[in-house]
Each structure stands twice: as structure tokens, then as C-alpha cells.
Amino acid sequence: MRVLVTGASGYVGRAVLRDLEAAGHEPVPAVRDPATLAPRWRDRAVTVGDLGPRTEWSAALEGVEAVIHLSSPSAPGGLSDAVLGDSIVDGTKRLAEAASAAGARRFVFMSSVKATGETTPFSGIDETATPTPGDSYGRAKLAAEQVLAKSDLEVVILRPPPVYGPGSGGNLRRIIDFLRGAPPVLPLGISGNRRSFLHRDNLASATLACLEHPEAAGRTFFATDGEALSTGALTRRILDALGRRALLLPVPARGLALLGDTGRRLGGSCAFDDSALRHTLGWKPVVDPRAGMLEAVRETADPLLSADGGRQA
Structure with missing residues (x-):
């Protein structure tokens, strides 16, 4: 099908374009500047302005059967509630109305765990949990x-x-x-917390499943690599991928909180159950998280920015 992809030049967007094409779809990249795309995508791109309540979508939506809406402010932490509301809330509403008027049916919206809140119990939460977003970005995504x-x-x-x-x-x-x-002794041996992560290729694969599967309509899903790591386990995995060794001291989470917001995040839990996505859509990650971490450590540049668009899924 012909699929409009907003935010197509972004980190996730580039992988979604690749996977859509590999699956036989016709992706239409919507970007502010086609020069930000790999060369192979520039001739297919449509140019749109800033996302907001007055964005003009008619040309971009011509012949489109579905929309994957990835576009979001790149640095939301420094933006006011009003700007976030214009971009994320009113901009999304405007696009959905235009997509419906143009005859599109499926609309995949890339939200965030921030819409539910970034602090969870150790056991984690699923989509039935009451959302409690902790910042303006999360509140805008939930809205x-x-x-x-x-x-x-x-x-x-x-x-x-x-x-x-x-x-x-x-x-x-x-x-x-x-x-x-880092020094050979680190206060990162925490084992009493759990945090979820997601490899970019696994997210692109989940996005494709949400686009294609009939049972996805009307649903909200979490997606993860399938494991939730303690800070200590995450640190060891990264060190292993780097070929380094260090002594990790099990400093209590309250001790890390003295380091400010970063410390509180490292010490707390942020774990999500994606069973609904797996069971309803039959989805499973395409990249093993250990191999994915090794890839992330070894490759500091994104191969999907290359002229050939990177490897095919």
C-alpha cells in the first residue's frame, strides 16, 4: 500500500522506510527538507512545513492508504507546553483529519512510554495501567x-x-x-531495578506489524526487546560489548539519586510488558538485544544515512 511516513528522515523513520520498501509497500517520506534523507529517497519525498494545526497535507496524502506518524519535536525538553500542544496534539489532530478526508484508513501513531510515565513498579506495567505522565512531553503524547x-x-x-x-x-x-x-570502579552495580529498551530495527518491525495486521486497529501497544535489565546488567552488557572490565559497586538507588535526574533514572524502574503486541499481532523482535548492543557500540554512525539506504530487513 501507499504509506505516508512523517518524520521520515529521523532515526526511526529511516528504518521504517527501509522495512516498508522491503515488505513491498510504497513509502512516501514527508520531511521539512528532502536533503536530510539518503539520496535514494529524495525523489519520492514530499515537503511539509512544521507540524501544527494549520499544516497543509493534501499533496502529501494524495493516493495514500495509510499513515505512519513519527514526527515529533527533536528536543522537547526545552519547549513550552503551548509549543508541544501545537506540534504534538493539534498537529496530530490536523493530520488525522486530513488523512480521513483523503481516504486513508490505517493510522499508526508513534507515542512514547512517557505518555504513561517513566517510573514503574519493579514488575512493570502493561497497557491497562492508568497513565501518569511526568512531564510536558508525556502529557502532550497522551493528549x-x-x-x-x-x-x-x-x-x-x-x-x-x-x-x-x-x-x-x-x-x-x-x-x-x-x-x-570510565574508571575501573563504578557505582553502577544496581540489581534492584528493571528498565526496558528497544533496538531501532525491532521498533521498525513492530511498526510494520501495527500497519499490516487487521487486529491492530483501535489498540495501544508497548514494544520492547523482550527483557528488562537492571542498571548493573545493562552496564555489564555495554562493558562486554566494549571489551572492557570494571568493578561495579552495588550503590543503593537512593545514593544514585544524589546525582540528580540522571541518577534517579538509573536507580529506578521503567519496565513495560509488551505481551499484547506479541500475542495479538504475532510479533517478535528481529534483533537479539545482545547482538543489538554490540552493533550499537561498534557503529557510531547510522548506516541508513548512506547512499544505498543501508541493509534490507
């Missing part, structure tokens, strides 16, 4: 989900945890870079 629930489209909501992979950024990349030159 966009609620707007889409009123749409006449076949809406599928996907809530990924932190995403990693070759050339990835974010907090996990900062941890990897820190551990490259």
Missing part, C-alpha cells in the same frame, strides 16, 4: 492519543521505551560513551 481515539480512522498507538542502535543518540548513547573511558 494526542486521546484525540486520535475520537477519529474514524483505524488508529494504532505504539509506545516505545528508549530506542538504541547504530548511530543512536539519547541517554543510552551517553552511557555508552561514558563507559568507553
Whole structure:
């Protein structure tokens, strides 16, 4: 099918384009600047302005049967509630209305675990948990989900945890870079917490399942690598991938909290149960998390930015 992909030049978008093409679909990348795409995608791209309540979508949606909405502010932490509302909430509503008017049916919305809150019990939560977003970005994502629930489209909501992979950024990349030159004794041997992660290729695969599967319509799903790691286990996995050894001291989570927000995150749990995605859609990760971490450590550049668009799924 012909599929509009917003945020197509982003880290996840590039993998989604690759997987859509490999599955025989016709992806239409929607971007602010086609030059941000790998060369092979530029001729297929449509240019759209900033996402908001007045964005014009008619040309981009011509002949489109489905939408994968990935676009989101790249640095939401520094944006006001009003800007986030315009972009994430009103912008999503505008796109959904335009997609419905253009005759599209399926609408896959990339939300975030932040819509439910980034602190969970040790045992984790599933999609039935009451959302308690802890910041403006999470509240905006949840509000966009609620707007889409009123749409006449076949809406599928996907809530990924932190995403990693070759050339990835974010907090996990900062941890990897820190551990490259970290001292041989580290206060990161915590075992009393659990945190979920998701390889970029696993997220792209889950997105494709949400697009294609009839039973996905009207559902909200978490997606994870299938395991939730303690801070100590995550640190050891990264160190193993780096070929390094270190003594990890089991400092209590309350001790790490003295380091501020980063410390609190490292010491707390943020674990999610994606059984619904696996059982309903028959989905399973395409990348083993150990192999995925090794790939993320070894490749500091994203191969999907290359001229050939990277490997096929």
C-alpha cells in the first residue's frame, strides 16, 4: 500500500522506510527538507512545513492508504507546553483529519512510554495501567492519543521505551560513551531495578506489524526487546560489548539519586510488558538485544544515512 511516513528522515523513520520498501509497500517520506534523507529517497519525498494545526497535507496524502506518524519535536525538553500542544496534539489532530478526508484508513501513531510515565513498579506495567505522565512531553503524547481515539480512522498507538542502535543518540548513547573511558570502579552495580529498551530495527518491525495486521486497529501497544535489565546488567552488557572490565559497586538507588535526574533514572524502574503486541499481532523482535548492543557500540554512525539506504530487513 501507499504509506505516508512523517518524520521520515529521523532515526526511526529511516528504518521504517527501509522495512516498508522491503515488505513491498510504497513509502512516501514527508520531511521539512528532502536533503536530510539518503539520496535514494529524495525523489519520492514530499515537503511539509512544521507540524501544527494549520499544516497543509493534501499533496502529501494524495493516493495514500495509510499513515505512519513519527514526527515529533527533536528536543522537547526545552519547549513550552503551548509549543508541544501545537506540534504534538493539534498537529496530530490536523493530520488525522486530513488523512480521513483523503481516504486513508490505517493510522499508526508513534507515542512514547512517557505518555504513561517513566517510573514503574519493579514488575512493570502493561497497557491497562492508568497513565501518569511526568512531564510536558508525556502529557502532550497522551493528549494526542486521546484525540486520535475520537477519529474514524483505524488508529494504532505504539509506545516505545528508549530506542538504541547504530548511530543512536539519547541517554543510552551517553552511557555508552561514558563507559568507553570510565574508571575501573563504578557505582553502577544496581540489581534492584528493571528498565526496558528497544533496538531501532525491532521498533521498525513492530511498526510494520501495527500497519499490516487487521487486529491492530483501535489498540495501544508497548514494544520492547523482550527483557528488562537492571542498571548493573545493562552496564555489564555495554562493558562486554566494549571489551572492557570494571568493578561495579552495588550503590543503593537512593545514593544514585544524589546525582540528580540522571541518577534517579538509573536507580529506578521503567519496565513495560509488551505481551499484547506479541500475542495479538504475532510479533517478535528481529534483533537479539545482545547482538543489538554490540552493533550499537561498534557503529557510531547510522548506516541508513548512506547512499544505498543501508541493509534490507
